[in-house]
Amino acid sequence: MRVRLSVNPETLNPVSYSDAGALQIINLLFQSLLSADLADDKIKPFLAADLPQVERQDSVSLFTYEIREEATWTDGSPVTAADVAFTLKVLKAPLINNESIRPQLQFIQDIKIDPANPKRFTLVCEGYSPEMVLLTGDFFILPAYLLDPDALLQPIEVAALNGSLSELENNENLKAFAEKFNSPEYGHSTTMLQGSGGYLLEEWASGQYLTLKRKSDWWGNDIPQAQHLTANPERISFQVIPDNANALLALKSREIDVLENIEAAEFDKILNDESFKEDYALYSPETYEFVYAGLNTRSPKFSDKHTRQAVAHLIDVNSVIQVSQLNYATPTVGPIPPSIKEYYNTSLEPQSFNAEKVANLLKAAGWQKEQDGWYKSINGKREKLTVDVNYKAGSKTFEPAAIIFQQRAAEVGIPVQLQGMENSLLSSKLRAHEYEMFFRSLSGNPFVINFQPLLHTSFANLGGMNVTGFGTPESDSVLDGINAVESPEEKARLLKRLQEILYDEAAFISMFYLKDRLAVHRRFDNVKVSGLKPNYDVSAFTLQK
Template identity: 45%
Template sequence: MRRATLTVLIFTLFVYLFFYACQKPSSGQDNTVRIRASQDPENLNPVNYNNAAALEIINLVYQSLLAPDPETKEIYPVLAAALPVVQKTDSTAVFNFKLREQAKWSNNQPVTAADVIFSLKLLRAPRLENGRLADRYDFIKEVVADKANPLAFQLICEKYTPDMNLMTGDFAILPEYLIDPKGLLRAFSFAQLTRQADSLSNHPSIQEFADWFNSDRFSRNKAFVQGSGGYLLDDWKTGQFVRLIKKQNWWGSGLSDTTRLTANPDKIIYRIIPDNTAAVQALQKQEIDVYAGIPVYTYQQLSADKDFKQKYNLFSPESYDFTYLGINGRLAKFADARTRQALAHLLNVDQIINGALAGFATRTVGPVAPTDKRFYNTAITPYAHDPDKATGLLQQAGWVKKDNRWQKIIGGRWEPLTVTLNYKAGNTEFERIALYFQEAAAKINIPVSIQPIEGLLLTDNLKNHRFEVFLRYLTGNPFVNNFKEILHTENAVGGGANFTNFGNPASDQLIEQINSTSDIPEKARMLKKLQEVLHEQSNYIFLYVTNERIAVSKRFSNLKISGQKPGYDVSAFTLKSQ
């Protein structure tokens, strides 16, 4: 009996020590990077992922032809052997690519032009959940393989614009052998899928492939979530963590012509911690190495904490993250632009920046960063906090004070002006903005109901137009000014990313002209005009561009901190020698 009891005690002690070891801070020589993720990635399919957490992981598993360097603002080749040679005519631009001979898939097969063509077909094939990316790359009209060289191909595009220098190579390349083992899409050319999508949607092969590809296997099954990048999906516990492991003998290690292709950490673990307070506690206990998006006041406290700064470096680069208020222009009570403008005048953005954000932001009037002197419209005056102006605009829009509240005859009956404001639950920045807005609106008798919503449900509500007003981030890009996806009326349908129903034929034409011109002064003029239209219509009320707030363990160097999401390059992290 004593021996059995002793055995149980030893076993219990072993289990305790095992779990303690799993929870304790990493030792200095542990080449594992632990990153706080604010939400579950939900879906790791490069064609239809849902959020920024997913994209960060996707970019470690899959690769593109080209990529932007956030530090130098240069475009560099990834799977491509070099930057493409471009042939321009009055109506088309032909981009000539050649792939790296060293590039390999996880099964050690080479990455070929056939894989690139297949990946582009995924953006065109009907019945796939590819609408967002299909719109982004609709300027690509044909892709032609070089019959003499399996690594060479041409992308035939619309008339050349500078944005194409990156966008022709800025999409994930997927392995055809793994994604389409039956070769179901090989019978269809890229041009066929582009021009005959509707008529092909009922083809048996298309239907079979769509059922196969739209399944969960390509979203989270580690046997199928595989690319040419330096990392493999090792494990994923929903709501807890996602773990990546470095590939053995990865093809990108030690290339002589570039230092930009990296896979330095042995493991990368994304710990899913939605609550900011819990995330800060994990940081202070050294249970995570990287935390981006630290709440402002917490960041200030950590900056003054000498003990913390011995363990972590803090960074606050200016980002390309725009915070905006979106208003559903489909709803009758918000259909008049003057009503939307009135709501804009209730926001005291300077107070928000200096208060809730402690100065870690810069005002903006549209989706162009104020630091971009070529394209930002300095002639527009941001909406000022002005309740009297808001009252006047409401009256102009036909609202009257009745029974101590604003009302208007809509559809033959009196309707009150009320606002339901949504944002992603747990976002303390949005919570403070919402409270500021609610307080200001109450002073002129507009009731505001604040309803934070879980991230996935909020996205679904926005896509399906089940909302009134919302707060959200828009992540910009210093290399591309293509706003068709979020502002064109063709994307204002259910499932599209034009949530607020912004736009008309004139703004659509302006967006299309911005995307098609290669004349920089003309592009600047049109982008400034687009900002004017956005400001006037006020479906999107752009508030400010934030400074990122990042903490990274001093165990690592070569962080490549920048203002471009996610704000660092974890694949480049190098463990310091002790």
Template identity: 55%
Template sequence: MRKTQAFLLSLLLLLNFCGQPARQPDEVRLRLAIDPGNITPINYNSQEALQIINLLYQSLLTVDLEDNTLKPGLASAFPEVERKDSLTFFHYQLRPEAEWSDGSPVTAQDVAFTLKVLKAPFIRNESIRSQVEFIQDIQLDASDPKKFTLVCQGFTPEMQLLTGDFFILPAYLLDPQGSLSAIPFTALSQADSTQYNTAHTRAVAARCNKLGSPDSKDILQGSAGYRLAEWATGQHVVLKRKDNWWGKNTGHAASYLNANPEQINFQIIPDNTTALLALKNAQLDVLDNIPVNEFEQLQQDGNFLKNYELHTPQGYDLIYAAINTRKARFRDKRTRQAIAHLMDVNGMIRVSQQSYATPTVGPIPPDRKDFYHPQLQPRPYSPEQAVTLLKAAGWIQEQNGWYRNLNGQREDLRIELLYRAGNTMYEQMALVFQQHAAKAGIPVSLQPLEGNVYNQKIEQLDYDMHFRGISGNPFVFNFKPLFHTSFAGPGGFNTTGFGTPESDQLLNQINETESETDKARQLHRLQEIIQEEAAFVPLYFRKEKIAIHSRFTNTRVSGVRPYYDLSSFMLKP
């Protein structure tokens, strides 16, 4: 039966690779778990789409995965910052070499056009619009078409990153008549801008809303080193390197503004087993997010290791448990602390990640030693301490569990644990927690849910406890949406209801503090409060598990998504 199954997988794989563009010697082939669906730089909603967009478009600033540092991208340097009263001015200069696919220069007008597109209420930009709300205006320099100033309300140290963290669009392709250039930037920030919803602006909106679909290849062109060559929905997306791309003429910056492989071929393979078979058959050059057991097997496969290198960079994806403080039985923090003592983090790592994870005391990555709390220790797994805390919170133990009287009514301590269906990691973690909670007399029912239902229940705050992961990075530490009480309503990111007056004040200070010493002190205290409140329970940061064909060098493997720089790959001599 196993041989038959392997044969069928091989046949399916062979059929999947038929009808593809001829494989180029200087080509990188890798797997996408899902079809990107829409690769618009205006309103993308998946990591798969973002990975492709990064090869087509550029932002003012970029991340160099060689050393995980911010570098100027389309901008020739980091902006000069000027503060006046309640406003902050970020003065930018674009690279003189930067140009679009048709050879025309990237100018400040393109930046202004992009911001108007991201602000316009008649364009589908919901996922990006909030990220640029703090930008109040853009001022163009009459003497230099590549110079401009962003006018921002207030100031936080992270604004420098945020002012450069959106993809710049070519106005000549999306607005050839210059319809948006006549609209004041500030008008689009106002609640009522319907007067600008004209036939001309609707035409621009139609192009922008079409951008990123499989039939938008003629306008899906940015300033980066690649262009979309082919997109077969559900099968593959192929990018081709531009001829004479301008990035190679930028001097030192050319070391990270790359476009090395002639072709990049994204294979859409939803099934993990099929993806691993393609890797072993050398039909893929790169595979990430490899399941733990399969990764361990690859490490022992001598024939595989002759052609591939395996990498395990420390990632910035945090896995955590959330307890709903709005439920009456979880309002006392001693109850939540007791539940946290029943989470055997090391045991969860063993069964779901083996050694490919790092326990954490908070949402700060442990490799950020300046901000990670040096004295705080992870809460130990201890049923004894859990029992002591439950009794202190007023729970009474009986043969079948725990109960207490609340407002004259009996309240039983039970937990419904939600997690995403089909995710083996969460399923294994849930079983570990269920077993340990049972030893302490707390019944836990497991509720795996499909993605949309799972997200909906959490957004509606209809849950007891859930496991989840969030993607982070080593640059930004704005935790206000996760923990501030102003984000604790329905639909807000603070789904646990976490928050105290002190933590709210700290979150505001962290965003405003310029001193690294003060920020470290504030983040240390925030981590203490998070552990004490035990509503948001940080568990561990995952290590990534990646295989890359050894014929490539300069791969720049990193813990920052997408974990490697495809544009930098070079064939070994």
């Protein structure tokens, strides 16, 4: 199998990786207790023999797992609960480069290993939410025998890794382990990057290619009740091709077998190329990535929701989809995909440009139309309504969205200043609240729906993820309820209500969900095309008979 990578991974360290390409490769080397089967986008047991047993107590929840009897490491030794305990130490301890995952596992307080069964264990978790069923199993399990042969972390208890960890920062064993584990060499090592998955990293020519080789006697083969465990291709070659045009040329030259995220205009061309379609099948699955606009509610100009609603009606979603995506996108009324029908609020209409509504809403907010624009007295000072819009420079999605917004705003007499910038600068400005409006995208999944960091007022401080400052007592209550409710019907009610509040407050303005554009060579069968990244499961591919 020959697959294109758009970026040479910085590291394949299963704790500190930073890009989607690295994650795709790590998924072939290591496994989680639970993961998604891209055949049906459902969570299934991978390293675990089954979904966890759950017992709720007063202030804690107990999640009991058992690792598959067949599961082994590369050296043939069994995967055990001790490896899970070791992994939790790596993910929760200080000094280790685990900053991106550590907050996600703070709720796991301890692990209890069954003395009668080394493959059975219970995770002791703070509180309870339905999402914990996935979160307790959604991290790569690491081999203690390989990564910690001197048992440096063995004396440290998982229960000691909660709260303040300042004392552990001087632990000599931890410092010695962290130095080795954090090293760039580890994240590139063919001898250390060995997990319970079906593949080994055979070769890595940085900036050129990475080759994975199938294990000859992988334990996951031929488990009748786990057909989602696959390692079919003998070798998988990830070709590093940063430039999209060169990647498409390699596809047309039959030099790669799989290419995703094909530019919309090029995808339309190959859709009409009959000779190309003889060799390649084309897919455009709905993804879980959506584009949205944000307004700074802390700005006096945008503190009134009628003004924000007026701005929302300047966003011409259909035109943006047509221009930037060539219609490979689906309008949405909120941060819930329209494909999740039980949670999507069909009583609302996606945002569209409406000059009359804009004018009426501005008047309701106290703005008055004059010859050269809209004016209002704010804090005793006469202010003109202008909008500064930030977005990632060079983006073929955000830049057209910003330009179309500028054009529609001009039609109703609102000057708009556009500023494209490097993504890290944009992030810092948003978290410092130094902006008026922005366009961005977010990726999610259908399993964990937790909008608290983005929308709860407790995350609206400087540096917090709620950069718009959105939030009302009701929205906070709804967000808390979404995370705690167990009834699917009640969860649906709360999510639909959240969409109504977001729509009405118009600070976090959802626009559309993207579709991927994917080509796969027809000599392969068992192609699991999905809305989940990377939108296909390369390990499942089989050769056509």
